[in-house]
Amino acid sequence: xxxxxxxxxxxxxxxxxxxxxxxxxxxxxxxxxxxxxxxxxxxxxxxxxxxxxxxxxxxxxxxxxxxxxxxxxxxxxxxxxxxxxxxxxxxxxxxxxxxxxxxxxxxxxxxxxxxxxxxxxxxxxxxxxxxxxxxxxxxxxxxxxxxxxxxxxxxxxxxxxxxxxxxxxxxxxxxxxxxxxxxxxxxxxxxxxxxxxxxxxxxxxxxxxxxxxxxxxxxxxxxxxxxxxxxxxxxxxxxxxxxxxxxxxxxxxxxxxxxxxxxxxxxxxxxxxxxxxxxxxxxxxxxxxxxxxxxxxxxxxxxxxxxxxxxxxxxxxxxxxxxxxxxxxxxxxxxxxxxxxxxxxxxxxxxxxxxxxxxxxxxxxxxxxxxxxxxxxxxxxxxxx
Amino acid sequence: xxxxxxxxxxxxxxxxxxxxxxxxxxxxxxxxxxxxxxxxxxxxxxxxxxxxxxxxxxxxxxxxxxxxxxxxxxxxxxxxxxxxxxxxxxxxxxxxxxxxxxxxxxxxxxxxxxxxxxxxxxxxxxxxxxxxxxxxxxxxxxxxxxxxxxxxxxxxxxxxxxxxxxxxxxxxxxxxxxxxxxxxxxxxxxxxxxxxxxxxxxxxxxxxxxxxxxxxxxxxxxxxxxxxxxxxxxxxxxxxxxxxxxxxxxxxxxxxxxxxxxxxxxxxxxxxxxxxxxxxxxxxxxxxxxxxxxxxxxxxxxxxxxxxxxxxxxxxxxxxxxxxxxxxxxxxxxxxxxxxxxxxxxxxxxxxxxxxxxxxxxxxxxxxxxxxxxxxxxxxxxxxxxxxxxxxxxx
Numbered sequence: 001x002x003x004x005x006x007x008x009x010x011x012x013x014x015x016x017x018x019x020x021x022x023x024x025x026x027x028x029x030x031x032x033x034x035x036x037x038x039x040x041x042x043x044x045x046x047x048x049x050x051x052x053x054x055x056x057x058x059x060x061x062x063x064x065x066x067x068x069x070x071x072x073x074x075x076x077x078x079x080x081x082x083x084x085x086x087x088x089x090x091x092x093x094x095x096x097x098x099x100x101x102x103x104x105x106x107x108x109x110x111x112x113x114x115x116x117x118x119x120x121x122x123x124x125x126x127x128x129x130x131x132x133x134x135x136x137x138x139x140x141x142x143x144x145x146x147x148x149x150x151x152x153x154x155x156x157x158x159x160x161x162x163x164x165x166x167x168x169x170x171x172x173x174x175x176x177x178x179x180x181x182x183x184x185x186x187x188x189x190x191x192x193x194x195x196x197x198x199x200x201x202x203x204x205x206x207x208x209x210x211x212x213x214x215x216x217x218x219x220x221x222x223x224x225x226x227x228x229x230x231x232x233x234x235x236x237x238x239x240x241x242x243x244x245x246x247x248x249x250x251x252x253x254x255x256x257x258x259x260x261x262x263x264x265x266x267x268x269x270x271x272x273x274x275x276x277x278x279x280x281x282x283x284x285x286x287x288x289x290x291x292x293x294x295x296x297x298x299x300x301x302x303x304x305x306x307x308x309x310x311x312x313x314x315x316x317x318x319x320x321x322x323x324x325x326x327x328x329x330x331x332x333x334x335x336x337x338x339x340x341x342x343x344x345x346x347x348x349x350x351x352x353x354x355x356x357x358x359x360x361x362x363x364x365x366x367x368x369x370x371x372x373x374x375x376x377x378x379x380x381x382x383x384x385x
Numbered sequence: 386x387x388x389x390x391x392x393x394x395x396x397x398x399x400x401x402x403x404x405x406x407x408x409x410x411x412x413x414x415x416x417x418x419x420x421x422x423x424x425x426x427x428x429x430x431x432x433x434x435x436x437x438x439x440x441x442x443x444x445x446x447x448x449x450x451x452x453x454x455x456x457x458x459x460x461x462x463x464x465x466x467x468x469x470x471x472x473x474x475x476x477x478x479x480x481x482x483x484x485x486x487x488x489x490x491x492x493x494x495x496x497x498x499x500x501x502x503x504x505x506x507x508x509x510x511x512x513x514x515x516x517x518x519x520x521x522x523x524x525x526x527x528x529x530x531x532x533x534x535x536x537x538x539x540x541x542x543x544x545x546x547x548x549x550x551x552x553x554x555x556x557x558x559x560x561x562x563x564x565x566x567x568x569x570x571x572x573x574x575x576x577x578x579x580x581x582x583x584x585x586x587x588x589x590x591x592x593x594x595x596x597x598x599x600x601x602x603x604x605x606x607x608x609x610x611x612x613x614x615x616x617x618x619x620x621x622x623x624x625x626x627x628x629x630x631x632x633x634x635x636x637x638x639x640x641x642x643x644x645x646x647x648x649x650x651x652x653x654x655x656x657x658x659x660x661x662x663x664x665x666x667x668x669x670x671x672x673x674x675x676x677x678x679x680x681x682x683x684x685x686x687x688x689x690x691x692x693x694x695x696x697x698x699x700x701x702x703x704x705x706x707x708x709x710x711x712x713x714x715x716x717x718x719x720x721x722x723x724x725x726x727x728x729x730x731x732x733x734x735x736x737x738x739x740x741x742x743x744x745x746x747x748x749x750x751x752x753x754x755x756x757x758x759x760x761x762x763x764x765x766x767x768x769x770x771x772x773x774x775x776x777x778x779x780x
Contacts, residue, residue, distance in 0.1 A: 154712040155734035155768055184484070189519055189660060190716050193488045194512055195737035234484035240657060243477065246448040250474030255481070275710060276649045287449050311713045314680035321680035342683055346764030351685060360685075369739065 125178050127264060127305055128171075130164045130203075130372040133363035137352050143337070144178075144263065144305045147296055151310035151325040152341030156348055157367045158309045159190045160199075161341070162266045164372040165307055166234050167196070167203050169264040175207050180263025180304075181233040183255070185248055187272045191236065200227035202370025235262070242273035246287065249294055256302045265298070269309040271326045285330050292334035308335065347375055397472065447473050500541060500623065500665045501549050503576070504745075506757035507730060510738045515665045516717060520656055524670040524705045525721030526772035529728060530747045531669045534721075535625050536569045537576070537751040538667060542623030543593040548580055553622025555594045556612065558605070560631045564596050575750035595621075602632050602647055609654055616662050624658065628669035630706040648707065652714050668715070672703040672770055703770040724771040730754075733768045740767040 126141030135141045142148055142165060152158050166184050171177025184191060204225045235255075239245045256262055270291075278284040299306045313326040325332065325340065332338070338354040344364070351362045366375045447455065447470060456466045491498050499513030508514045515521050515538070523531050539557050544550025557564060570591065574581045581587045595615075599605040615621060633648055659666040705712060705720075712718070718734040730752075731742040741759030745752055 159736050190736045192736045193484060193491050196484055197488060228485055231488055232483050232485040236482050236484055236487060237479055239479060243445040243448050244479060247474040247477035250470060251478040254475060276653050312709060323680040323683050340683060343765040
């Protein structure tokens, strides 16, 4: 893989020196993209770090191609070594040795190099949504360590998708799932336990269909495939005001520290109380942006997926009234991924509106008695008993 | 949980002293009943800032003020302010339950988790009947049978449990003066003849149904406030509001932005009443014609903008009143519509039902289903409302 050489070294020993290197390397050697990103967990507490490095928004590190401002200049010896002549491979080896920013004395910036990030991302598992087409446009499913916003008109299936994800995250590892637990924060009261039971049963029956010999395996420490076990691993909070919503998200950090196997946090819906109780829009915007920063921090720190369900509202753009997701324009920047659910003809469609690594695309899905599934030719209606 | 006084929260002593010094120990967010929102007051409540320290702090302020302001108001350092926020959040956060515990509680309540409507097909689709503790909306054009449906539900709320009722009082808020006790007794006599044949039982049943007729939104707000106490004292088991849209239309004179406000408060109030008292709340809604102000498509659906489902004939394009915020907030929405000569009840929005429609008629015994086998409805038709008017002059 040959990568174009692109480096800009701005002068100035302090302040705003932004360094982006992409080295042309021999095909065998991996490219090194250096992003300075504060990784507070990696560096030890007593290492002196410039204060400007410490940015509480982990989201800023995701902006591709740029890096956050650094205040300390790279020590001159490194630069000299980089500019020294020599063969490509030799130079690459030298710089690889020098610029290897793992945790240690060579890494005063607390950064993580992009190759490690790439291997980390590739080894991440995704949470399946139940529908193959929907998984396809999402790149395998809902990503961990990211905040995904899902919005749609009333009745299109947002709560159904939320419940399906809460069940699917619990699929055991040997069947291709994450084997984790779920936190479901309910602000509207649309979490109906009988439906959750039904979806758990549907998920189990699909697992048994795909892995027909699973009941023969002895599962000593693994979850038995019973709907009650799936329900027992969903932690449910019922929120009745926006103050409780803020309190719950603040408390979540401590809660997740105690329950380390939670892999998804679903908030259904994040909009409801903020539409009801707020007249002061400036306050609302501030509170919401703090909320989204905390959620991003939780997602990164505990390696879980955060899914926020949102409502729609009408907005006057381009000469007509159109539907758009609620909570305003500033909120729309807060989430990493955005999926919009809508009706197209007689089918439900999901449209990936925003993603850092995937193209925009739509895919159909269906809500059946067993939960969210692919659209099939024959719709068999299952009676709710 | 957010209204707990600070003295009851188990905070570390230094934080408790700090918050007490700011008179936070006596400040509460809402009136004694948990999570019932206070009615809207004119003007904004003064918020405590560093320049205005004499205003009382409330839990909402502790959680929503920026850290720097909180430090200034508490006159403490950053770690203390953060610790205060963390401890108050932990105390104000509602308790965690597992979904299994919820299921066991629902199983324990048994049939009490639903109000059976005696329309078998509809009950089966809804998983037993109208859900308890959630807001159910009945929407349809005028004259289709919404009030008849509500009358039957009111009767069912009052009936003894042996006959499938809730055996409690029913609060019926009638804003359009459509409640007719004569008609309700007639429905009762035809649907439950064995009950109404007994001496005095009819009077007892009718005596359990309390009807109020607010004439304006302020009346309604006042009666809702009083209702909080009534619900607890009088063992009310069902609340019916017929209809919500009539009240909101009285506020048309004001600016659009402000018109939303009484609706929002009423919405929060009804939802909290339903959950806190664990009663089903049924609300009726009107329809209005589509207008340009309603958005129908997202910005990426460019080719759909001019396409309309114009079927011609007498079908009119109707949408439910009260807007999209209301549509999001209700848990179950039943659409009553008429087309091709029949009337249908459609389960338009429900977290646990498939999209089905049932044909019905209104007889002397109230709303009756013509068939218990629902018709599958695919696509967004489940949420559309059609009204085929009868053109009497054309005959």
